[in-house]
Amino acid sequence: MCSDLKYYKRSCNDRIDLEQWCDIYGKRHRVGRPTKIWYDKYGRVSCEEWLLYSQRHREGGPAMLWYDRYGSVRCEEWWLYGELHREGGPARTRYRRDGRLSFWFLTHYTNSRRRHCKLMN
Numbered sequence: 764m765c766s767d768l769k770y771y772k773r774s775c776n777d778r779i780d781l782e783q784w785c786d787i788y789g790k791r792h793r794v795g796r797p798t799k800i801w802y803d804k805y806g807r808v809s810c811e812e813w814l815l816y817s818q819r820h821r822e823g824g825p826a827m828l829w830y831d832r833y834g835s836v837r838c839e840e841w842w843l844y845g846e847l848h849r850e851g852g853p854a855r856t857r858y859r860r861d862g863r864l865s866f867w868f869l870t871h872y873t874n875s876r877r878r879h880c881k882l883m884n
Contacts, residue, residue: 767786768784768792768793769784770784771785778804778806779806780801780802780804781799781800781801782799782800783800784798784799791814792814792815792816792817794815797811797812797813798812798813798814799811799812799814800812807832807834808830808834809829809830810828810829810830811828811830812826812827813825813826813827813842815844818842818844818845819840819842819845820842820843820844821841821843822843825839825841825842826840826842827839827842835858835862836858837857837858838855838856838857838858839855839856840854840855840856841853841854854868855867856868
């Protein structure tokens, strides 16, 4: 399966600013690792996105992760099959520079309807 994936990189000013993997049909796809990785101007990872056949998806962890310049997670989003969703916790969480929680966003379903709750500190 891994041999069927195509690797792409985008460069700007002689540095890689994006890496991504696609299946043989051109859909962004990678199992068990991030599908897209963005880098800042210093070559540090700034964002990771997990995709399954071009849909944000990751089981057991966030599908989107944003990092600050020190490598700490600033924001995370949990996605399942293209839907912002997390069982038992907030689907979107943002952190302050000191690591404290600054914002979370809970997504849950009631009677087949999606409901959102926000909490801001």
